Amino acid sequence: MKLDFDDREKAFRREVRDFLKVSLPNDIYRKMMRAAHAEKADIVRWQRILNKKGWAVPHWPQQWGGTGWTPVQRYIFAEEITQWPAPEPLSFNTTMVGPVISTFGSEEQRKRFLPSIANLDIWFCQGFSEPGAGSDLASLSTWAERRGDHYIINGQKIWTSTAHHADWIFLLVRTSRSAKKQQGISFILVDLRTPGVDIRPILTIDGQHHTNEVFFTDVRVPVANLVGEENRGWEYAKFLLGNERAGIARVGLSKARLREAKALAVRQLTRSGSLWDDPEFRREFVRLEVELKSIEITAMRLLTANVEGKPDPMSSILKIKGAETQQRAAELMFKAAGPHTIPAKWEKCSEPIVSVETLNDWAEGKAPTYFFSRAASIYGGSNEIQRNILAKVVLEL
Ligand SMILES: Cc1cc2nc3c(=O)[nH]c(=O)nc-3n(C[C@H](O)[C@H](O)[C@H](O)COP(=O)(O)OP(=O)(O)OC[C@H]3O[C@@H](n4cnc5c(N)ncnc54)[C@H](O)[C@@H]3O)c2cc1C
Incomplete structure (x- = not known):
């Protein structure tokens, strides 16, 4: 059973970090930091940078742009991207339809679609x-x-x-x-x-x-x-939904949220110091850190269990715990930003998009992130459905 990364994997993590440091455009990084959200043009631009580097579609067959990385390397890559934070390669293209076309599509479909899917010429x-x-x-x-x-x-x-x-x-x-x-x-x-x-x-x-x-x-x-x-x-x-499990728990995302919660708590002053000195806040922070570690170890067990492509109850555990941790970390971040997340201005555009301005730049995005995090336990198979799978497969009910 694998519980830690070896030297080669640690070196790979450094390589990914070095690449992100040099290659992620600063304006995209700033947007991701402020609102954890990139716009369409940013996602396209970043995916093309990844594709040029040969890292847009790591798990595809090498003939079509795959990197030949081990599942653990793919896990490290997904974690680094989300915790940097950088936009993730568009999942609909890279982990969903791309692998389906490369596995079940005709040769003509592969040639027509796969290069454009990897480069995000087609969304x-x-x-x-x-x-x-x-x-x-x-x-x-x-x-x-x-x-x-x-x-x-x-x-x-x-x-x-x-x-x-x-x-x-x-x-x-x-x-x-x-x-x-x-x-x-x-x-x-x-x-x-x-x-x-x-x-x-x-x-x-x-x-x-x-x-x-x-x-x-x-x-x-x-x-x-x-x-x-x-x-x-x-x-x-079914192949599409079970295809890429390396990042199912999105541990990197929760790590980034915890880091941000801590930074916000430090600047949130209270009568006796800052929110970071509050024992209740710290208790929840440490609980989440411990849970994330246990999710990480479970992810590692899944990756090295050699069950790729087959249904495995550990994927359901990771989906449930991963979604819950993302939500709790978003809540902690929201709490740490406090009243500063209250919208100062709601503006309705001609398009039905609402732009929300918060009182302080540094608090921007924390409330929307908290609200949208509720969806993590619904999409990709709700937590109730994952529990049904566990009841059937593990408990044989
Ligand atoms: C933000 C967001 C983005 C999405 N993006 C996409 C997308 O791009 N493409 C796409 O195709 N879909 C997308 N979805 C849809 C998503 O896959 C579905 O919402 C999800 O599968 C649940 O289906 P439903 O909404 O019809 O709820 P229902 O299936 O009606 O479920 C309602 C509630 O009942 C529970 N429930 C249902 N059946 C059972 C059962 N047998 N046992 C116990 N509890 C049960 C569910 O867990 C849920 O709590 C998205 C959803 C959200 C929220």
Whole structure:
């Protein structure tokens, strides 16, 4: 069982840090520090820098840009990126649709899409969830009817993150009603500029525009955009969801939040000193540090257990504990920023995006980060669903 990093892995961590220090543009770094949030142009610019270095898609086959790193190196890389903090390579492209196309797509699809996906010339979003199909995803009803060499798609997706930035969407659609529900689903790529696609924003509690509804009305999509075989999309979706587990707990993100909570607590003056001197605050801080260490050790056990690609209950433990720790660290940061996070000005733009200005620059982003962190226990399989998996696999209930 692996409990610590060896000398080569420590040297690799230094190499990643040195690269980040030199290559992450300062303006992007400042935005990430202030609001933990980069804009579309920043994410694209940074991913292209990573791609030039050969680090945008570490876990892909080397032929298509993979680095050949060990799972532990990939873990270190993901952790360093999130705790720096730098924007993560766009997950929809790099950990979701890219590996599906490289594993199940045709040679033509690989050549057409993989280089553009890695370089973020094409931005993909994920069209899985529907109003009646979230946790029970196999109940999805968006319908794709084959007519000659096209599919005609009708239906609705919901909670589609970044659809308003995206060029393409990878969709799960129903292509057969006769089969068992998991067996009648296909995986298809759709250009979002196709007539009949309508994207409408959903604003979240943090006042931001992350998610959307996407409607499809008689959208004609070439059969050539089907990935793999018709009615085998469920298999590809399961592969996609279990594909990259190196960073599932996002330990780096929680570490960065804790670091920031401490920095804020030091400057938050109280009658007897600063918030950092408060025993209750410190107790929660240390508890979280200890939990993060235990999550890190669990992640390491998972990475070296040689079960890549297979369902493993440890992934569910990491997803639950990782999400909870991200939320508690965000809460601590929010507490440390205190009343300074209260919006001083709410401005409604012509677009339905709300810009929030806080009283102090250094407190900016802490309230929205806290509010949005609630979503970590919902997306990617809610914590209740992860607990169901544990009950079934570990307790055999
Ligand atoms: C911020 C955000 C971004 C998202 N981005 C995307 C995206 O880009 N693309 C995409 O396709 N989807 C996206 N999603 C959707 C996400 O995958 C779903 O919200 C999630 O799968 C839950 O589905 P649901 O919202 O329909 O809730 P439901 O499935 O209706 O669940 C409601 C509640 O009931 C619980 N529950 C449901 N079934 C069970 C059960 N069997 N046992 C115990 N408890 C249960 C759930 O845990 C939850 O608490 C996003 C969601 C959020 C919040």
